[in-house]
Amino acid sequence: MSANGLDFSIAIGGAAGQGIATPGNILARMFSRRGLHLYAYNAYQSIIRGGHILLTIRIRDREVLTHGDGIDLLLCLNQDTMDRHLRILGPGSRALYNSDKIQPGEAPDGVILCPMPIAELAGDSKNKLIQNTISLGVMMSLIGLDFSVLEEALEQAFKRKGDAVVEENVTMAQAGYDHATTHFESVPEPLPEGKKPLAMWTGNSALAMGGAAAGVKFYAAYPMSPATGVLHWMANHAHELGIMVRQVEDEIGVANMVIGAAHSGCRAMCATSGGGFALMTEAIGAASMMEIPAVFINVMRAGPSTGVPTKTEQGDLWQVLGASQGDFERFIVAPKDALDAYNTVPELFNLVDRAQCPGILISDLLISEGTFNVDPDLIDLQPEIDRGDLLVDPSPNGNYLRYADTESGISPRVTPGHEGFVHVVTTDEHDEDGVIISDEFTHPHKRRRSVEKRARKFLGVAADVSPPTLEGPQDAEVTLVGWGSTYGVIREAIEMLSEQGVVANQLTIKWIVPFHSEVVDEILSSAKRVLIVENSHSGQFARYLRSETGFSAHGHIRKYDGEPFMPHHVVEGVIELLESQAAIHIPYQEIIV
Amino acid sequence: MSANGLDFSIAIGGAAGQGIATPGNILARMFSRRGLHLYAYNAYQSIIRGGHILLTIRIRDREVLTHGDGIDLLLCLNQDTMDRHLRILGPGSRALYNSDKIQPGEAPDGVILCPMPIAELAGDSKNKLIQNTISLGVMMSLIGLDFSVLEEALEQAFKRKGDAVVEENVTMAQAGYDHATTHFESVPEPLPEGKKPLAMWTGNSALAMGGAAAGVKFYAAYPMSPATGVLHWMANHAHELGIMVRQVEDEIGVANMVIGAAHSGCRAMCATSGGGFALMTEAIGAASMMEIPAVFINVMRAGPSTGVPTKTEQGDLWQVLGASQGDFERFIVAPKDALDAYNTVPELFNLVDRAQCPGILISDLLISEGTFNVDPDLIDLQPEIDRGDLLVDPSPNGNYLRYADTESGISPRVTPGHEGFVHVVTTDEHDEDGVIISDEFTHPHKRRRSVEKRARKFLGVAADVSPPTLEGPQDAEVTLVGWGSTYGVIREAIEMLSEQGVVANQLTIKWIVPFHSEVVDEILSSAKRVLIVENSHSGQFARYLRSETGFSAHGHIRKYDGEPFMPHHVVEGVIELLESQAAIHIPYQEIIV
């Protein structure tokens, strides 16, 4: 509980297979129901058993945008966790561990060690994961909450498994709670209660649910971390929401199936990560040429190639920009958090339907696998649906031209099945009637007209996309520029900087294409000092920003070690770059996960 | 024969299946053997029969860089050719046609019509394509060459088919020759003879032969226009040059097979066009991550998607730039003509071998399918071969680390089969020993070190690549910037501009990655007026130039109708942009092919 109100981080560390998710979920749901804001980040490895997992749940009494800078309460499920993280705990923070098995090592000054005699507390329970439940009890006591709160949460969590399981868990949690109450000191101020219960989701479920709200009727996928969560959500909800969900043989099949479904008139979507996205690029260009609207999601992970499948990065920007040969129309958008992801999907569908072209949504592991909570009233369950010039009940018209060269460039669209509108769409360059020009005479003037028609159509619709705005004090000393998921960490860093007397503001670019070159250039040219914060080694965003505006930033804060920025990384970077006038700052990653 | 010496264009027009290639080849070889410089451009359609083909052979007594601006001698093999092109002929030019079948229409002033009574001249020949041979005879007379020159060329061309065929062709050609000599007036000055015989090749054969000279031992491909010529050359020469050539099930297989062969120690290469290249991108990133050197060629055609398979464009630049997820090391180079293509392949192999990463060579239909001739002495048959730190005969070393983190970033490479060096390469992020870090603990510091090692290695080798230089007068009024194949047309345009009193110079960017940002920025910042000439609607190059330098050009000359720039297009664009201060000029394509 800092001067600014509640800000408390609980971390649970252990190996894959030690069941970290269960206590993590119970805690998060419990806090969320109590109206506390939270964000949870799970640092894990690409293996099924073993390795090291560190789940951090950060709780505040106001919006939480990142997993924060530190750990207030660390539950060590194995020795490895203790060895890795005890040293980074600060004064007043607590480390919980099974004292039967784990040696605490030397704790930094002020760290409170909370040994739990698990065997003794567990009694004759045979449940291998019982230490997790006992620990939950201990934690409840430490954070000063009533046991009944946990009891309710445990009932909720285990009721599907029957009364006996609920009872065992409640008993064990109570044992932990009681042990803690007698042996450990609770935090100075117990965790407060928020105004109203909050809902919880991950970025991936927000993307999927955004699709459902937008009217997606066809979802295809090939599993790939960190995008698989979208598939799982869709598969689970397929029947109740009437969405056809298909796992396909590869991402080429996925993208092409989505195009087929979209052409039939469905809103259709798919999600993958960079490697799978590479395989979709040919189809994305095809959709653009055939003027078929569909949404393709790339959830970035650390690359190149297979890279680090469970780690985050913003390294696929140029891949997405170059996602097919030739000049092709497509929207590219990067939402900044789960709620924005949810809202962006229907917005993007409206745009692609209106412009009849593909749309690419870029997310990353940080957003997609992060657990956010949100006021349920902020979730617009019936977003506007605008299908553009899609003729849903057309009356026959003797000379329908699928690619009519209208003034706007938009050709009214009819899907197969309607009488009187028979047409053929093609990936070869074609004339207004869809007949391919290379088939007989590749007329250069026809070719030029077609290229210009598609470009005009896109520009017309793209003009409706809102430009980015500067957030924060207009006359700031420093402007931090980012895109997508760094929004949150930059915002928190700005709060912290202001505490240190540095006035900063922020420009987050959400729309990559269309890019609002003039607006951005104007904002940045009048800024005092511009620093770009991005999760990429080569500065892909900085170079793209320059390609669209000619603007070169004064400095760069970059991270590419797989772990996301923490707010203090950005703060330190800003201060260093302001002081030293260096061009680049690469934060040091303290937590080794 | 202009004031500047010989400059003569012969065009042959007809439908696919009318056998345009044969007389075209005979003429080109004949001129080439006589030491005349030439460039031939074939405008054709993506069909096997029918459509319209126009083959233009431009001959000069000095280097020819483009197919020029006009036609001096037009052979119409069908009515369609006459109808399309008679109107664009200028005074003094000649139109040849079979007067039995083709109506000339109204010729512009000064155009000389040369009707050929083919049936009469052919006598009882049953050869359907005999009009082509007769026409050759007529043309020989018109350009003022001795019949014996053609006779020799015909013997050369048909000797494989036996004496009877040779004789028939010679007789028919003679008939044409005699008819022309009596009925038509020859050009004022007969075509001269050059200094020494020249060799002839297409850009695709130059690329393939460059590969052979570089020591390519493995070539894989999936056919795709306009890259298929490389496959055909390789397939034909496989046995005699000891090159394994494989047609594979798709481009994904191609790229991965090339990587396998490269890893085994071969120099390995493949070529495709944008659609196939899209399918190769995942593998290119993999090669970069595994640090395997190989060469991937993208021969651009007009896009997007299937686009216009037989037409040219420079529209895949951003695709190539974004040719995989993540930040990955690779060279990207765009040669400017056939000889440059030949020389670039070994140069690129040396670089990728030294930096242990993939290299991408960008060509386009204009270079790849264009017929160039060249002084054979300029072809370096034994280019330098530098395989970098490839240990070809290593002695065992107990702790070999495939990815040793050396100062230069270059880790000495051993290929499978050598004793004492067993190692595993991976597309997952890995440590010095090749063990994947995500397997156990994704250590962020190890990750950072690996990223930096690869980047350092690349930068070190890339530093040896020569920066571009400004060609032409340093204090020019206008600087024309282009990349790849527009080199020639810009150079010719500059010659023409200087005749009109406009002093221009040119900067051609050959190396896309590494990009010589400082050199380029310095050159362009001190230029008076910079215009970018490119074959793309969206100005992909202009935006890339800005991303690397921040430099925005003053104006743009762009073409995207499938047909290449002709020199006068550029000249007119420059003059218009200088006069009007407009930002962009799109030339009008007069020849409808």
Place this chain on the structure above:
Amino acid sequence: MSTATATGTAEMIGLELARSPESPKEFKGKVTPDWCVGCGDFGVLNALQRALFELGLKPHEILCVSGIGCSSNLPGYLNTYGMHTLHGRSLPVATGAKLGNHKLTVIATGGDGDGYGIGGNHLMHTARRNIDLTYLVMNNQIYGLTTGQVSPTSRPDMKTKSTPFGNLEYPINPITSAIMNGATYVARAYSADPKHLTEIIKKAIEHKGFSLIDVFSPCVTFNHDNDFAFFKPRIKKLEDEGHDTTDWKAACEKAMAWGDEIYIGLFHENDRPSLDSLEMVLEDDTPLSRRPLGLSSEQGETLIGRMM
């Protein structure tokens, strides 16, 4: 919101009428095929047009999806809805379209390179998925459009532009592969026997499930090994042999014959239910593409409820 901007009256209606076509000619597309004179693909196009006509289908009820290749130009020559997609990708596109609107009769067409080369994996998986599609492969044992390279069905030792010293790879047998991969209607036909081909196509369209028809459709320009003269004396009809289409062994054996006798006809058929008939989402018979969009308030509340 969807806009309805269509104008025009009944008199303006073109070919595609509510009435059934009166002749196969009404299935002729906007463009005259630009295939080489004598190309086998003409026969396939004609048979397809006749089959559609004889089945009483109307142009707007049909979607014909192709890849890229000479053969894949077919949709442009057919008066039905069409998609001329990417090389090798007709089947996933067709699958998406069929699932998006399962009331459409969806036909996929293309070449041997398109379907068995680059598209081979989609064929295998579409077959086992048993999507209700009819897939018509114009197998000319060569890459036609790219001017004559080896194909997965080119005969051993065949000399092509990419194998000037002869093909070293064993050709694929699409029939036996498709049978083993679970296709529920597997047939072979010959472009020069249009009546037989028409029947095979009709039965395939009527078959509820995935149908593969491999059609010998000679490329007269680039394949001089397997031309009409080659096939003519060899072609035998399974229908004349009393072949049992439920006997997979006999089917494979007959499909392997490649000598003096080469069989055409229906090799194998079975009635495993098609995916679209099994998929619960399609229990409500309205095509997905014609259903209302978005969430009902009830659905929305349930979703939010689960997030609490």
Place this chain on the structure above:
Amino acid sequence: MSTATATGTAEMIGLELARSPESPKEFKGKVTPDWCVGCGDFGVLNALQRALFELGLKPHEILCVSGIGCSSNLPGYLNTYGMHTLHGRSLPVATGAKLGNHKLTVIATGGDGDGYGIGGNHLMHTARRNIDLTYLVMNNQIYGLTTGQVSPTSRPDMKTKSTPFGNLEYPINPITSAIMNGATYVARAYSADPKHLTEIIKKAIEHKGFSLIDVFSPCVTFNHDNDFAFFKPRIKKLEDEGHDTTDWKAACEKAMAWGDEIYIGLFHENDRPSLDSLEMVLEDDTPLSRRPLGLSSEQGETLIGRMM
């Protein structure tokens, strides 16, 4: 110019010696497998190590190429040259490496998703090409690494994370497919019968041509339908049945059995020459990767001559 920077003396030499290994343990890689306790893949790794040992091969003579998946982590656990490539691409990479250095013993490994899902087309074409490779597929009928989605070999109706209402797709039979596509050695094995598996692997490596070994290698974490308890009572050996490996019909029939009896063993073998033995470029026996680079003056002159 190539540089030789290697240092070190004989004493510094590690495991990979000129002598043949003295125990299968010498084929243990740098890392301990991180597979789940009980994962079938352990049995496959052990059998492979034993097979390599029993064949008297040396670590440096072998290249093991995998895709991506739990099973594809294998090369990291094996003391031979290795490549851990892209999901689904082990076979083309392995083909390139084998053709580049045909003296290497090249083994490809991976999972059912890797090999029959995304990589299915490469399998079909590598089989017909008959490249001299041994391909070991750890078939657990699930996508393990991505935490349990349906695979092309998952049983009908199986509930997985991506098919929570049951799998509607008919599974692939890798054995019958491979036979029909021209693989010249087609076998099935079971991770829990290491002796039999070792023999199958040894024969596959000795076989000159493409060998597919489909190994039941249960995923104990995500596939509870096809676990060791499922297989144990069902597994029967072809070797005990007097199966004739030249009889493709019997082979396919036995491969299709999926009830109380499920067969393992060598289903089919034939001696069609492998591509590398047919390819004239390899007549000179020096591996391509070890030949001198560039053109001889004679070759250069011939090329220029043709351009004149």
